[in-house]
Amino acid sequence: MATFPFELVSPERLVYSGAVTEVIVPGAEGEFGILAGHAPFVSTLKPGVLTIKGDGAARKLFVRGGFAEANPQGLTVLAETAIPLAELPAEKLAQMIRNAQEDVEDAGDEATRASRQQFLEQLKSAAAAIEADSRSPH
């Protein structure tokens, strides 16, 4: 299968860089897969699981906040948080959900409440997906 260059960048470091065959990105409007030769495309991210398929086993990372940019030179994902699923303890995720829950309760006006509520839902569904993933054999 054709490969393309992929980079996953967090503000603190370059998390992943290399040639891959497919990347599945949790886009704000639904997950999408990127293959080699994708049309130029920009999408924001929702909290969720990013899957990198290259040589060997697929690598899964939890990503949060940022955007993905596909262009003829390859795919770049900028994420504020990018943690391999194996290194993400369940209680940290639970803590994130609790924080988001508090944010919803603290929200001043209706618009912020709605956007924070949406963020909380996305976080919960990401947690559910991770839970399901950890139970199924790889």
Added chain:
Amino acid sequence: MASLKDLRNRIASVKATQKITKAMQMVAAAKLRRAQQAAEAARPYAVRMESVLGNIASTISGGPDAPRLLTGTGQEQTHLLLVLTAERGLCGAFNSSIVRIARERALALMGQGKTVKIFCVGRKGHDALRRQFEKQIVEVVELRTSKGGVTFADAQKIADKIGAMFAAGEFDVATQFFSRFQSVISQVPTAQQLIPATFAEPAAAAEGAEAVYEYEPGEAEILADLLPRNLAVQVFKALLENGASEQGARMSAMDNATRNAGDMIKKQTLTYNRTRQAMITKELIEIISGAEAL
């Protein structure tokens, strides 16, 4: 004239000081390497963010519903100065040069009849500005990062505060002051405008094919999502540059101090030896003249 014992004590104390400055220099050198690596690791993120935002911003900025973080409030009456300094001193002119350009800007703006608000990050900047601008300082954040350096979460917290203040209409223009790291001996105090956001014009002519991006959700939504993030990224970049600059400045300051202490020890050892020789000569003369008198 100082006695031999005094001179010995003085030399010993300068030697102890020299050991301290030498150790600080070496610690700063090690920290500098780490700070430089952190700054380099953060660069790709900031660069990509800027190129994507520049692309979107150039297509949308003319529109009436462009976000205010990009276009500003249409006024420039109230200015927010974000002054980023270190938590610690003993790093040469690092803190004072940042404070100096911030102070000059503040005075110039106040001279034009504008309102100035100051947001201090780092204890040293607050200490230096407190006396002159007590009424203008609206917010102080201290970075207690004993190890590991600044994290993105620190920058995020600062950016969130600025974003909330902007949303509440507390200022029109935000500028950050930090020190750009050029080399160990050269750090350039820099002012950078944060709000309204400024981007280098994208090189659209050179890569015409790149202009046909598809956006999901719409361009406006992406811009609204990314601009607050960009604020945090810019603050983070400035904090990292500052971190490297601070260590660089401390390293050269401590190098100077070590060299000065060495010169001082040399001079005092000379005085000590001369005094000792003079005393021996004096004692000899006393003995000889005593013997002759017999």
